[in-house]
Amino acid sequence: MTHYNWLVTDDGQCESFGTVDNEPPAQTYRLYRFLTELEDILEREPDDAKRVQAIIPLVRKLLISAYWLQMEYKPPSKKTGWSVNFLYREHEYPITVQMVAWAPGSQSKIHNHATWGIVAMIGGEESNTFWRQAADDPKEITVVGEKMLYPGDIIGFTSNAVHRVSPVGDEPTISFNLYGVTDRSSRYKYDPDTLVADKF
Template identity: 40%
Template sequence: MESRDWLVSDNGECQACILSGDVQWPSNPYRLYRFLTEIEDIILTFKENRRRLQMIRPLVRRLLTSSYWLQTEFLEPSSATGFSILKLYEEPYFGLSAEIVAARPGIVSPIHNHGTWAVVLLLQGSCKYKFWERPGDKDFPHKIKPLSQKVLVAGDLISFMPNAIHRVESIGDEVTVSFCVYGSQENQRLAFDPILHTAEPF
């Protein structure tokens, strides 16, 4: 199955991204430090998140294609929580982080946004993403309405604008493993309750 790239907008719409076809990367190894440096250059050069994501998505694919060790570098999910997070990069006072998240089948995240741009490449397993929008209810500003859902498999990439509201569920019969990159916090990260129409810091 052909890999797919998706962008989830601030209003929860999941849009297919145009892939550039068979990209011929240079033969020299593309290492994590170089990947992080190039993303920093993008952040400093471009202020619009959609443009940043457009440029970061192919770099994520290049990194995972070139650095095979990242495809197998994850922590076994915790028996208590059902998931694990392996931090690859995080630095105080600099808004960029990279991590590998593993989740057992059946693990479901809260409904949440990130408050920043994010790029996730699925390395193993499959997962179901559901997306919501805020209908703009004056009495309930955190009220959300379901929009759509997508099933992602290994090789698929999904990127998020800061206010994209979503939930991810690990499906299938194997551990789901994802490579995740996050930008600096622009808005508060929230978890949403679709019944009470409330949101709490997450």
């Protein structure tokens, strides 16, 4: 089965940069090696888009090889409609690794992450809607597109990409999420009706 690699840039454009058939790596690829190679990429590549495109193949290799990671999620909360299970956080290390689950019928806020991010779909189907921030005012956004994601698809975001996640169907969505260091001063959420911005 063919799976897609997607990149969403600050202007809300979502473009494919390759398709793959998931094949197990020749050798076991472990989390510690993934984190080491990830750190090497971050040190040599300052551009968000290039970082994401370099990291996504490593994410795919990790998830195929270290299958146990795909089981490390918590059921979505009945109160919030979602759950997060942190797989890796370390003081002064610029990476957050987590498993995220969304309940059917739930929906995220419209938001940016104010850092690069990668989301690998493990289970369920998910609709992502994309907005573009105004060049002169990040609090103003315009909707520009939508993309359906399926298990095996991986999508990356540059720092100011704005999106909303909506599970589709009757099953929870499960994803492996990876983020850099968030710039809290430029992270926003937007009212879904008025699109008025507020600090996240």
